[in-house]
Amino acid sequence: MTDILARRTLEKPADEQAIExxxxxxxxxxLDAAFVPAxxxxxxxxxxxxxxxxxxxxxxxxxxxxxxxxxDLTVAPGRLRAVISEIGAAALDPVPDLDGPPLVSDPDELLxxxxxxxxxxxxxxxxVTTVTVERQGDTNVWVLxxxxxxxx
Amino acid sequence: MExxxxxxxxxxxxxxxxxxxxxAAPKLREVIDEVVSGxxxxxxxxxxxxxxxxxxxxxxxxxxxxxxxxxxxDLRIAAVQPQVNMVLELTSMHRVLTxxxxxxxxxxxx
Numbered sequence: 406m407t408d409i410l411a412r413r414t415l416e417k418p419a420d421e422q423a424i425e426x427x428x429x430x431x432x433x434x435x436l437d438a439a440f441v442p443a444x445x446x447x448x449x450x451x452x453x454x455x456x457x458x459x460x461x462x463x464x465x466x467x468x469x470x471x472x473x474x475x476x477d478l479t480v481a482p483g484r485l486r487a488v489i490s491e492i493g494a495a496a497l498d499p500v501p502d503l504d505g506p507p508l509v510s511d512p513d514e515l516l517x518x519x520x521x522x523x524x525x526x527x528x529x530x531x532x533v534t535t536v537t538v539e540r541q542g543d544t545n546v547w548v549l550x551x552x553x554x555x556x557x
Numbered sequence: 558m559e560x561x562x563x564x565x566x567x568x569x570x571x572x573x574x575x576x577x578x579x580x581a582a583p584k585l586r587e588v589i590d591e592v593v594s595g596x597x598x599x600x601x602x603x604x605x606x607x608x609x610x611x612x613x614x615x616x617x618x619x620x621x622x623x624x625x626x627x628x629x630x631d632l633r634i635a636a637v638q639p640q641v642n643m644v645l646e647l648t649s650m651h652r653v654l655t656x657x658x659x660x661x662x663x664x665x666x667x
Contacts, residue, residue, distance in 0.1 A: 525612035
């Protein structure tokens with residue numbers, strides 16, 4: 406059993422206010438886990454907000470359901486973990502392409518081909534060590550984890 | 558997020574204070590659209606007080622850059638903080654929106 410050194414949770418209707426509240430929850434997490442290196446805090450925060458924003462922007466509620474955003478953030482020795490739940494959501498179809506668009510090198514091409522939503526998913530992939538998305542009952546569950554020197 | 562706009566003579570400075578996320582991104586587009594509609598050609602977005610930016614915020618900045626260029630102007634960014642810089646480099650967008658140390662330096666050589 407892994408020791409949990411800090412934990413914060415949130416469950417709210419999946420709307421813009423939930424994202425603002427999640428920023429507050431993350432700030433509180435880092436107050437409790439100030440020993441986590443700044444780079445890890447920054448990268449993990451960015452990935453969590455990206456994934457939660459994806460739920461708010463693109464989540465589709467199952468017929469007759471209200472869409473909820475659930476977030477469980479934990480800091481354990483060597484690992485930061487976020488379980489982001491899209492509760493009451495229709496199954497993801499297609500499952501998000503977590504590899505995102507290929508990188509291009511020409512700045513003009515970069516500007517012309519900029520794809521906002523695809524960029525968010527590829528950012529998540531780059532910011533965490535592992536990311537998975539799976540269906541559990543009426544919920545799509547994103548699990549993000551980042552290896553960190555925290556708490557070792 | 559709060560936006561303030563100042564005419565600095567050689568350029569228009571838009572200061573963005575707070576988190577440039579999916580909530581604030583549409584507001585940034587509105588502010589820059591207003592500057593461009595008012596004839597602003599050179600725009601500097603001062604990010605000194607922007608503590609966080611996600612892909613929505615970055616998308617808004619890129620959209621604003623395109624808008625400024627389409628109207629014959631340009632948009633540049635200054636005083637970028639570490640998290641914003643991380644997002645720019647991660648997406649290679651620092652090559653399109655190159656950060657300047659201060660707003661004054663953004664159009665210094667133009």
